[in-house]
Amino acid sequence: MLSHRLRHRIHIQQPEKTQDPQTGEEIAGWQTLYLGLKPLNSVPAEVLTGAGREFIAADAKQSETTARINIRWFPVDISLxxxxxxxxxxxxxxxxxxxxxxxxxxxxxxxxxxxxx
Structure with missing residues (x-):
């Protein structure tokens, strides 16, 4: 992997559920993913965006963009x-x-x- 291609910085987040202390309701949120003790909040990456597309869904115009993000390999459970x-x-x-x-x-x-x- 050529290091000069990793000119972007990405932030990887995982879902987190917390409980509201007053109502007891579960609240869904996001937190930074950690690899051991290291937070993955400024990961060098190569982000290659493709052409976007527009479509009609729920009686409104929507847009969508695809991207391929390349990052250095590190040991992690791929299902995570x-x-x-x-x-x-x-x-x-x-x-x-x-x-x-x-x-x-x-x-x-x-x-x-x-x-x-």
């Missing part, structure tokens, strides 16, 4: 990534698929979408 989301440049990307390079130990390739969930 599917629950996470990525913040980059004011956008929220949902992870739809995860691939690795041929060696399996150089980079993660995340296929993501933003827009309508």
């Amino acid at each position: 990534f599917y629950q996470c989301r990525i913040l980059w440049d004011g956008r929220v990307y949902d992870i739809h698929s995860i691939e690795t390079d041929l060696t399996g130990r150089q980079e993660w390739r995340l296929r993501c979408k933003d827009g309508v969930n």
Whole structure:
């Protein structure tokens, strides 16, 4: 992996449920994903966005953009990534698929979408 390609910084978040102390209701939120003791809030990445598309859903015009995000490989349970989301440049990307390079130990390739969930 060429380090000069990793010019973007992404923030990886995982879902978090907390309980409201007054009502007892579960509140869904997001928190930074940690790898051991290291927060994944400024991960060097290469973000390649594709062409967006517009469509009509729920009687309103919606838009969606796809992206491929490449990051350095690190040991992690791959099923954990599917629950996470990525913040980059004011956008929220949902992870739809995860691939690795041929060696399996150089980079993660995340296929993501933003827009309508």
